Amino acid sequence: MHKKIVSSLLVFTLVLASLVLPASADKGLNKVDDLRGVWVASVVNIDYPKVRATDPVSLKAEADAILNRAESMGLNAVFLQVRPTGDALYKSAIFPWSKYLTGEQGLAPDDEFDPLSYWISEAHKKGIAVHAWINPYRITKKSANEPVQTVDMLDSGNPARKNPTYVIAHTDGNLYYNPGMPEVRKLIVDGVTEIISNYDIDGIHFDDYFYPGTEFSDSTTFVQYGNGLSLADWRRENVNQLMRDVDSAVKKLDPTVLFGISPFGIWANKSSIASGSDTRGLESFSAHYADSVQWIKEGSIDYIMPQIYWNIGFDIANYEVLLNWWLNITKETDVKLYIGHAAYRAGNTDSKSAWYGDGELIKQLVMNQSKQGVSGSVFFSHRSFANRPSLEAVVKSYYEFKDGAEVNTSLSVNNPSSNIRTGYDNYYISGESNPLLPLYVNGTEVINRSSKGYFGVYMPLQPGANTFTFIQGDQVKSIVITKGWSTGSSNTMDEAYISKSSTFPQQQEMWLPGETITLSCIAPIGSAVTASIGGQVITLKPNSTYRTDGKLVPTTFKGSFTMPEVREGSHTMVLGAPVYVMNYNGVTHTQKAPATIGVVSDKSPYFAQVTGQDVDTYFSSDSSKGSAYLISRGMRDTITAMTGDYVRLGSGKWMKKSQVAIFFDFREPQNRISSATLETSELYDILALDMIEPAAVSAELKNGMLIVDFSNTTALPALKIPSASIISSVDTVTEEDRSQYVITFDSESSLNGYHIEKSESGVNVFLKRPVYATSGDLPLKGIKILVDPGHGGSDPGAIGILGTSYSEKHINLDTSLKLKEALTDLGATVYMTRSTDVYVSLFDRLRLSYQLKPDLFISMHANSIGPDVNINNVSGFSVHYKQELAKSASKSVLDSVITDLSRKSRGLNINNFYVVRGTWAPSILLETGFVPNPLEFEWLSDASQQEQLAREVASGILDYFRR
Secondary structure, eight states: OOOOOOOOOOOOEEOSSOEEOOOOOOOOTTOTTSEEEEEEOOGGGSSSOSSOOSOHHHHHHHHHHHHHHHHHHTOOEEEEEEESSSOBSSOOSSSOBOHHHHSSTTOOOGGGOOHHHHHHHHHHHTTOEEEEEEOSSBOOOOOTTSOOOOGGGSOTTOHHHHOGGGEEEOTTSOEEEOTTOHHHHHHHHHHHHHHHHHSOOSEEEEOSOSSOOSOOOOHHHHHHHOTTOOHHHHHHHHHHHHHHHHHHHHHHHOTTSEEEEOOBSOSOBTTTSTTSBSOOSOOHHHHTOOOHHHHHHHTOOSEEOOBOOSOTTOSSSOHHHHHHHHHHHHTTSSOEEEEEEOGGGTTBSOTTSTTBTTHHHHHHHHHHHTSTTEEEEEESOHHHHHSOHHHHHHHHHHHHHHTTOOOOOOOEEEESOSOEEEOOSEEEEEEEOOTTSOOEETTEEOOOBOTTOEEEEEEEOOSEEEEEEEEETTEEEEEEEEESOOOOOOOOBSSOOOOGGGSSOSSOEEEOTTOEEEEEEEEETTOEEEEEETTEEEEEEESOOOOOTTOBOEEEEEEEEEOOOOOTTOSEEEEEOOEEEEEETTEEEEEEOSSOEEEEOTTOOEEEEEOSSSEEEESSSOGGGOEEEEEOTTOEEEEEEEETTEEEETTSOEEEGGGEEEEEOOSOOOBOEEEEEEEEOSSEEEEEEEESSOBOEEEEEETTEEEEEEETBOOOOOOOOOTTOSEEEEEEEEETTEEEEEEEESSTTSOOEEEEEEOSSEEEEEEEOOOOOOSSSOTTTTOEEEEEEOOBTTBOOSOBTTBGGGOHHHHHHHHHHHHHHHHHHTTOEEEESOSSSOOOOHHHHHHHHHHHOOSEEEEEEEEOOOTTSOGGGOOOEEEEESSGGGHHHHHHHHHHHHHHHOOOEEEEEEOOOGGGOOSSSOEEEEEEEETTSHHHHHHHHOHHHHHHHHHHHHHHHHHHHTO
């Protein structure tokens, strides 16, 4: 039987300034002095196979994937669970085929496929040892919804069913072999010898499952075999004897095969046994009757692999305390000490947890290497790496560094990138470091770092200059953050006066009666200021009363003015320009505003006619607060207010003056719809309306109903609905001088978009018909999707750990290109607002969307937050939309990403972001994560994660079109 020769130990020493590592010896099987392993659990399909199957193709593919990952990470051993519950993942004459393999106990794989043989063959090609992991006593492992297990439920060939006297039904509802019976020990030993005789195995491995608890129904056996021992000592001796028997059988058959155990991390607390560890946890000595110390003393095992699944510094069971205890127990013995690590704990989302990120695992590996006597590490379990690529990367980097590879990451502080002044009480500082060397800030170790060494610390600020010095090895970086603004002010006046440019209004103002406006000007602090308008005198109040002796310091004075009623029989009234008067220490100055203020009634004779093509309307005279809808060239509406650069329409929405022609017309509104028809086509239902006047028309989807609103329109004709229409009913509503069509659809998914275009004789309302995915390999064929990578060019977006060298704009573009590929693979026709690092304005992005009218518009972004927040605590994925039309698509994408990538959900959010205001298609915006958070940044910037995210977003989009 071919076996590789055991190689010699290569030690590296970690020192503060640098880590000097010799190149490791050639990798070989049974590398006992530098073991790098991973547990591959088959019970309840934790790791292998993930999907139970009889098909050798899928079983081989899963094995290949695990072995490829192990090889890539630099591991040299896998601990494959070949007997999870008294059944086998190999061809056995003793135990039936495992239900976790094929789905049914006793059911063999197709074509006489033997998984263990395949695993050994493929692993050995890669220089990876295979240890056959056996649970010696466990017969069943029921799930929560399964009934209490009985031997009658087992396969007819199961030795437990053949020999029910061997079996004890435990209080947990499962079956166990009785460790006190010599026949049971022989059965287990026979199973071990069968494996060694038939397979080129490298090790036999038992885990920490021995007796399942202290309340075990073996009293009859105890009476028969107790031999004067106490019950506890007898049980421990039963396990001890099994260890001796297995060790003897292994050494007799093949001395190169290793035999070892991975017991629970605590043998006994010193409060129970003086020689125990300084811990306060569960004790395997008394709870499992596993006397690991005895096995080590007797030499009945080749290695011990305690499962030290707690962090360094944990009060109840400190990793370092237990590591030192096990080192002391194995010192000057022939038993190798390997450490079992809780890889599954890494990635805790609580930044206060020691397991936040991947740093704890690396700290443990480094600690192991600093202690003479630790011969290797094994990680539980494979899925921890499969589900967390950052953990895979950091362990891979660690072993590469251990083998002599150079890590050239320099220490850098990138945010802030230079010394700054702030008013914050705390500040978040981030940057990049070598992940394999400790990092300190002002003498305190930076604990939470990503696998690539990205870090962020939330530091308190004291008044004045705060110096933060980061040290890693021989590298030192400092940043100074000064808390507090300069009290000196250069903003002073040479003389007391009111500047004309500071007076309100600078452009003509016009408001409805009863509306309140704010009059304002700038004058020196300490002045008494009034404003006169419309026969009223208003006293203005200063924003600030702070004074600098001997200096004239300006401030803004404000006062409220309520618009009066217009004169009877009139629709407008000009109040004139406000006159401002200042009195400062006996100095008086009068200043008249450059523009007038007027009042207009709700029967306004002022009209605005749209001159631009498809122009935004807004909810207020501040466009940053969001737009309402697009309005077409030629449409007109009354003006009910004017302020600054904006006019308010009779509909209540605002428009920029530059987009309209303003005119005066005393005619009463006479508009009406002369005809209305509803036609259907392949893509749209089209509501064609002929109008007497080109009135403004808008539409809004509310609670699944589309409300088409006509200003200055007093009558709407009834509509005849074609049988092929997506519309189920149309109601009309008329209130004073405005009318509405209220359109109801066949179902919530009937409408895929809507927009309004002006025609020669009126307007057309386009109602986009739904599009659906098809079956086959290209289910999105014929569906148009516009992908919008946010920011770009001179607009970097959110700044992350690497500063502007890789900011949000880069993340958005890289992920969007991968999304395009994923959608194209599904058959979609994909357009991009940008495919390179160029600047594209928000207007141009939305304009392209309107021109293409895709079936879905999706804008890719990544999030940020202010530096006064502990960004380590801020993470997650969110989807944003404005239009009700986009809610279903938003939810589908969110569900796909959150479910399949286990991302923290920040939910669905209704936001009036500029690019998602389009109504012609469902338009959504993704915030994929938080760029300033080190762990989030690593995830967002990793190419493989970007691809996985893109695939899940594409999957969510597919689900939406399958609705």
